[in-house]
Amino acid sequence: MIVLSGTIGAGKTSLTTMLADHLGSKALYESVDDNPILPLFYENPKRYGFLLQNYFLNKRLDNIYDAQDSPLNIIDRSIYEDQLLFQLNADMERATQTEADIYSDLLDNMMEQVDHSEHALQKNPGLLIYISVSFETMLKRIQKRGRNFEQIDHDPALYDYYQQLNQRYAAWFDQYDRSPKLKIDGDQYDFVEDPKAAKAVLTMVDEQLRQLGLLV
Numbered sequence: 001m002i003v004l005s006g007t008i009g010a011g012k013t014s015l016t017t018m019l020a021d022h023l024g025s026k027a028l029y030e031s032v033d034d035n036p037i038l039p040l041f042y043e044n045p046k047r048y049g050f051l052l053q054n055y056f057l058n059k060r061l062d063n064i065y066d067a068q069d070s071p072l073n074i075i076d077r078s079i080y081e082d083q084l085l086f087q088l089n090a091d092m093e094r095a096t097q098t099e100a101d102i103y104s105d106l107l108d109n110m111m112e113q114v115d116h117s118e119h120a121l122q123k124n125p126g127l128l129i130y131i132s133v134s135f136e137t138m139l140k141r142i143q144k145r146g147r148n149f150e151q152i153d154h155d156p157a158l159y160d161y162y163q164q165l166n167q168r169y170a171a172w173f174d175q176y177d178r179s180p181k182l183k184i185d186g187d188q189y190d191f192v193e194d195p196k197a198a199k200a201v202l203t204m205v206d207e208q209l210r211q212l213g214l215l216v
């Protein structure tokens with residue numbers, strides 16, 4: 001499987017759709033509109049953060065199971081980023097460190113279960129694609145998409161949260177070593193609006209997949 005990663009509004013969902021169309025594989029999404037906890041979390045992170053992480057953990061494991069039947073299936077967000085998001089919440093006192101530690105232990109345990117389960121499911125992706133965007137681009141995209149609960153106008157404290165999140169992503173990607181990885185500059189390649197940029201990105205991914213022997 002191929003997994004996408006990147007901050008809020010980076011374009012993971014769009015690139016997942018484009019890649020699945022291009023490769024003729026299955027796209028697995030984490031639907032935001034059907035998530036009953038997300039608006040509650042934005043309203044009251046302290047109360048709902050831990051519940052939200054458990055909800056995501058469950059969904060992301062489902063996606064990993066569903067993606068097993070082809071190495072070219074694509075998941076629109078990696079399971080590993082949740083830890084980064086939750087630790088940020090703990091550091092900003094939007095969750096407790098105990099909650100973040102319990103979550104990390106649970107994640108490790110569950111990933112081990114996946115690894116050692118009867119059919120030895122593949123837990124790590126064949127390729128992780130990271131879309132990097134500047135803080136300015138991130139803010140513009142969040143605004144353009146217009147999900148009410150994500151707007152800074154709705155909650156000014158989100159500015160700081162988003163800024164720290166954007167900074168942490170770069171460091172997270174640098175230390176990520178569970179699979180081969182590819183970084184796409186989402187500021188340079190606006191693959192949603194610009195067909196030439198979209199083509200360039202697909203070519204980059206194809207090349208990487210060929211090098212990895214995932215595409216012939």
Ligand SMILES: Nc1ncnc2c1ncn2[C@@H]1O[C@H](COP(=O)(O)OP(=O)(O)OP(=O)(O)O)[C@@H](O)[C@H]1O
Pocket residue numbers: 006007008009010011012013014030032038052053056077081082083085086150
């Ligand atoms: N582990 C998490 N902890 C807290 N919030 C999360 C977590 N994972 C996702 N979210 C929230 O869920 C929403 C959707 O996030 P996600 O980045 O997966 O999709 P997206 O914003 O649509 O990204 P893209 O535009 O790249 O497709 C965002 O509001 C994000 O803050």
